[in-house]
Amino acid sequence: MTQIDVVGLTKRYGTTLALDGVSLQAREGELVSLLGPSGCGKTTTLRCMAGFMDPDAGDILVDGTSVTRLPPQKRNFGVVFQNYALFPHLSVFDNVAYGLAVRRLPKAEQRARVADALAMVRLQGLEDRLPRALSGGQQQRVALARALVIRPRLLLLDEPLANLDARLREEVRWLIRDVQQQSRITAFYVTHDQAEAMALSDRIAVMKAGRVAQFATPREIYQRPAEAYVARFTGDANIIPARPRDRTADGGFHVPFGGVMLPVPGVDGIRPGDPAMLMLRPEALSLIDPGAEGVIPALVLGTAFLGAALACEVSLADGTRLRLQASPHAPVQPGMTVGLRVDTAHAWLMPDVLS
């Protein structure tokens, strides 16, 4: 129900700049992920938003009103922690009811709202248990219910799946998405797992050393990364130094690659002749008969059978190494010469570092 604006958030620890002008927005009901490696400032951003930490500069606006000076208890934001942070001395019911008890709501209303919240996270019948008698997945459901029951203006999730095993992670991830969609709560979600961010988010902010490297939809982040860092962080990619020759008629670039000239789309600011990076996702490459017209000859270095696909590593005449996925039935063996075809619609030209 809420629009969130984070404007120029800056935070310094001693001499290191943990946040360097982070700006983000989330529209009503949107789920925005903060994606990046540890130390990139994603958790610091979330903690500033929750009010657990004071930014040195910048502002956090809820529907246009600044909350930066408010203590956490006055913000009415739900927070879900990586380690759940359930109160160990309280039962599941009392944990979920905590925010309602603090607000001194009538007991009957507390009971009804706790029941609703627990139904929403599909955890019923365990109301009297203590947190330590629950599995990790159940604890995270309780934590989610506890944050939702206060009907927060904003939901903040700090790597909520990091402590769960792979199978549960999938399950709780979908649950979080369902609950967020159902309740139409605006949410920020911190994670270092790009697959998680892709699956959950309306938009992703890829963070790098205290700054937002790119803030866009998962599709754009994956297919149209703003710089090589974003491409590397959002999935498998071959990233090859390249110099575009000139512009194509439709606004792309002519890039010499493996002895042929590829017409590829790219970041607009690149000038012909500048050094740039050519991104080829594994799905942009396929293997064909080496005799055909216009193919790039390549030497197979190694293969690995993955079940659904055959992962191959090949090298071009100039020594460039590429990874790609071929059909599992492809008769490919190390030492063979094959033909490489590039689907230029899935290629992308970008600067190495965005200036």
Added chain:
Amino acid sequence: MMRALSAAVLGVIYAFLLLPLVAVVAASLTAGELMRVPPQGLSLKWFARFLASETFREALLLSLQVAVTTVVVTVVLATLAALCHRALSRRLAATYRVAMTLPLLLPELLTAIGLLFFLNGLGLGKTLTGLQIAHVVIAFPFAFLAIVAALEQVDPAMEEASASLGAGGFGTFRRVLLPLIRPGMLTGGLFAFIVSFDMFTISLLLKPVGGNTLPLALFDFLTYDFDPTAAAAATLSVIAAVIGVLAIERMVGLKRAF
């Protein structure tokens, strides 16, 4: 060979620690007129003698009164101090902790002399209030350390979660911290009780006019007499301590308390 040796060493250590207690308890049960081990016949008459003595009864009551007040005041102060310790940065907290435990590090006699001058200056020399203050000063570090240890077990995310759910500082303390550190507060209170009940040096210098705590009364008694009443008093102290430890064990479990 090694096992036998270590068992023997352990046996010697236990004997060293426990034999005096056994001897005192045994001596208190004697039917004879002299404090000696083994006792000559069995009887509880020295306990009766102890309780019949007005000097000892008054001393016991004063000791209990001072010890209970010490527990209450010390636990409240130590809890506040421990919360402050939690809020400080790591470097400041180390300095603060040393300052708070100073009465533990200084010789008791030195603290006693210091307090004597200080309390006299305040006009509280030789009063019950002065003695009470002194007991709190000495007992404080024990309770402080026990509560700091309990607070360190509490994940800081607890307070953040509580705040994000709308609780202010006091609400978070009452609903989350207090229940989680209660074992540490009980342990700290027990320490404070034992320290106060056993305190000798401080009490000797600061005792109020006409008032004697139990250790002082025993000391006076032993200066002139050597009958087993003293052993009976000591035995009662030991029993009180054991009851306290068992109570803590029953309520919170010793593992969690330490």
